[in-house]
Amino acid sequence: MQTTDMNEQRLKQMYDNSQEIFSILFNEIGKVIVGQKSVVEQMIISILCDGHALVESNPGLGKTLTISTISKCMDLSFNRIQCTPDLMPADITGTNIIDETEGIKKFKFEHGPIFANIVLADEINRASPKTQSALLESMQEKQVTSGNKTFILDKPFFVLATQNPIEMEGTFPLPEAQLDRFLLKIQVDYPSFEDEIEIINRYTLIDTPEVRSIISKSDIFYLQRLTREVPISEELKNKVIKIVSTTRSWKEHIEYGASPRASIGLILASKAHALINGRNYVSEEDIKKMAYPILRHRIVLTFESERKGISSEQIISELIKKIN
Template identity: 40%
Template structure:
């Protein structure tokens, strides 16, 4: 079994416990292979947390969940220096917080104040945490998966633009279809009907089939070698440029966009396009790979104007218009 087959097998195992949310499974794998962090947004009960747990459960990795609340402190995430006494003497030692894991679920990240949210910034960007003047590196395999509820406003703190820009992709989860809803009911019922012995055997089987971390690192090496033609790089740059100077493309588009995206969007485009091409069995990027990830790469970085909001437009509609206007190489 080659590296890509290992990854596709991981995707299949994840899909066995997630019904009707194929996109989030694909995007979770894409973020993992691109070595990036994801912001997952959706109403309660749409399998955000379940999908993330399915990824961690099927990998040989350490998983931690941080439930964000208004009274959370930065040290609750990063850890802190603690005074320990022993027969040999006394000293301050660093007790690691839950951020020190391979896959970190930051659940309802918008429920914590800005100071706590910013505690994630260094870990997400620099892959290290500094406490009491000492730097503590993260694990080589490290990924933050943050969730938030898009409609609840009471007791929430919107993420600042500086932190939003550090997420590789923004994934929005919608309601499943009626057919998928039936499958969800049957899946949960089946899980409840399994006896304890069968559950234990199932956990043992999952442990035996977990994807090793070496497979992820091998996949990243292969993805790094995926060819990107100069015309594709220009296509990515043109899309990003269109968000900054929309008046050069369309007068109506200009009225919809308040602030364009940063160069981090171009970098994310390049990474995610290569991952999408690799997952589809190609060693080169096509324009459809760029378009496939456009909404996830741009939606959380694009600032819409009041006019766009007044017209009931969301980022997805604006991005679709940009894709229509920018010439395909």
């Protein structure tokens, strides 16, 4: 009973200080990452929703640096996996090795890089389907099975996978069913002229910026709970369901629509967006903002739409207008 009271007290304390916590967190990340506020915000939203994110951009835009900086600021262990066609499932999950102690040989499980709080799967579309499946199984079950033993992954556990939209030769695109397991698809754009000047000024000096830990693992669990407690009206819930269900019926532009997982994701992400931006309720703006990263990887456009050069972003924009 006393532990429950302490938890509730800590939860209230986190709620009262949440705006200050997020402000300090974003400022600390900003010491290393120039601009890209929306990208950083969406990565934090993914963590608050206990989901995974797919990050897409051209090379050299700081995806790895952003993710590793967030892990340092949130006091989370971090591992990076460079995906290549010859990468095997055991290279990710780990494998049994023979360990000899005092002349006695026995099998010992050697943990792979998947055993971390934040795992960066760099260029996931370069890994073979078999290896992708091993990674996605860990994402879904949050555990690794080797032989007859099961190893639970440390919590919190997040996979942030990146893919490069160019140089598609020799890649293995993720099937739609596997894409659906990612809560968000985050797109990273080139920096503005002013931001690029700041990047050059900051990273051509002898001393590169360093960051400190702002929140602990236990704080993340409280923030995840606070996210789920943000209220949303029945009217906005219905709007979310209408947006997602329309992706299944708008056959003029969309071949395959989004599953109910998208409805859950859009409501959760909207709650996290509201919490980060200092609101104690979900607004229509939260839903409009989060509809793009939630839906852009979950809808498959018709051949005719692709032939005309219509993008997923345009379809989502039209979809939001249509529901309004």
